[in-house]
Amino acid sequence: MSPLLHSAKADRLDVLGDLLNGFVSVTTRAVIDEIGRNHVDARTAVVNASWISVVNGDSLELLVAFSTWSERMGLTDDHNVGETTLCAYAEVNGGTLVLDDRAARKVAERHGLTVRGTVGLIADACRRGRCTVTNASVLVDDLHDTGMRLPFPRGGFESWAREKKLLG
Template sequence: MLIPEVVRTEVSEATHLYPFLTQILDADWIKTDRSDDVELIVAHARYTARLASGRKNLGECGVLALAEVRHQIAIIDDRVAREAGEEYGVEIKGTLALMCDGIRQGMLTVPLVSRIADDLLATEYRLPLRPGQFESWARDEGWI
């Protein structure tokens, strides 16, 4: 998995509130793209002009720019950011969809993803369900 440097910075800055996030920084399967090529800078500037407010949404801007330029799938949950990416042809997938893919492929389990969803909700992450509801929600949606 490739993440833009701005996302790595956001995660790093949040570790004092959520120490478990250090696992993301230490994961050997997550690589940080520190590119400074013009195409990436231009795409990032375009998304920043549209989505950013101060430091808010900079991670989404970085993810969208990286996905657009590198022809990757962007994992984005924010509706406005998703719409912006889709306008530029970026393939978008949400966090829950990604985790449900993992369940269907046998890489993740329902109990594990349920705990992850609950942990995300505990950090004020917005999901279309409440704690303890992942399995019923995912089955109702036909995702698992």
């Protein structure tokens, strides 16, 4: 949810889509609903983004997987419902999850799902030649300005990514 929400809030959803060009990008109705709960404009932007497909989550197979992931995530209320639906979808259909919530990432990785964070995804795009490090830094600073929690201060993307050896 975080990359979609913060990219929409920064009016940079199109840039995120460009970085993911060539990949199939899906989200769940629960993620859309979570975004819309407090950010109606962001929800509208995500729903209208042509590069994002909202997948149906009511098949029996996905509902069973959701039940399993609800237990794994310790789901007791509506917090992390979006992340839980994404984990269930990824378990059933494969793919790489983009999650920034640290606890959700740990649970997903512990149970064998492939997970990437937003800034790792952006660093990957730099390595693939989809954007320059300078442009990535501007994007990440824009995400920071929306309140996105990042593992470094504003202006720190490049040094962080180099320290983590994410830029090649």
